[in-house]
Amino acid sequence: MRILTPTRGGEASLPNQDRAIQIAKERGGELFFLYVTDVSFLDRMASPVLVDMETEIDEMGEFLLVMAQERAQKQGLQVQTLVRRGHFAEVLEAVIQEFEIDMLILGAPAEGALTTMEYLQDLAKRLAEAFGLEAVVLDRGEVAFTVRGEAKG
Numbered sequence: 001m002r003i004l005t006p007t008r009g010g011e012a013s014l015p016n017q018d019r020a021i022q023i024a025k026e027r028g029g030e031l032f033f034l035y036v037t038d039v040s041f042l043d044r045m046a047s048p049v050l051v052d053m054e055t056e057i058d059e060m061g062e063f064l065l066v067m068a069q070e071r072a073q074k075q076g077l078q079v080q081t082l083v084r085r086g087h088f089a090e091v092l093e094a095v096i097q098e099f100e101i102d103m104l105i106l107g108a109p110a111e112g113a114l115t116t117m118e119y120l121q122d123l124a125k126r127l128a129e130a131f132g133l134e135a136v137v138l139d140r141g142e143v144a145f146t147v148r149g150e151a152k153g
Contacts, residue, residue: 009064015141
């Protein structure tokens with residue numbers, strides 16, 4: 001079983017990362033932590049500045065993923081880390097296909113975030129149905145929503 005967990009890093013993500021690690025261990029799964037860099041909101045900036053900004057954000061994402069990876073290793077689980085660029089939903093679709101993901105674990109948005117729980121639930125449903133996977137939304141490490149798509153193949 002291959003499990004994909006996108007993460008923003010930071011304090012609010014820790015309980016969800018820990019729960020993803022726990023789920024991967026319980027199911028004997030291979031865990032992938034993903035950080036998505038999306039700088040499309042900066043599209044009016046000069047191109048060289050945009051490239052520098054994107055690179056800096058990628059490096060921050062790599063650092064946050066290394067921290068998550070180390071926590072997983074301390075709990076006895078090896079994980080792969082991925083940094084990708086683009087729109088969140090499109091990147092998820094591409095990574096799900098590339099790595100033949102069986103389960104997607106999303107973290108609920110932090111209070112005051114632009115992303116809403118409704119958006120994440122809709123995304124989870126759409127991806128579960130499109131790829132025949134199980135999708136879970138965690139809120140502070142607890143399962144808030146789950147959906148299973150029909151197995152493909």
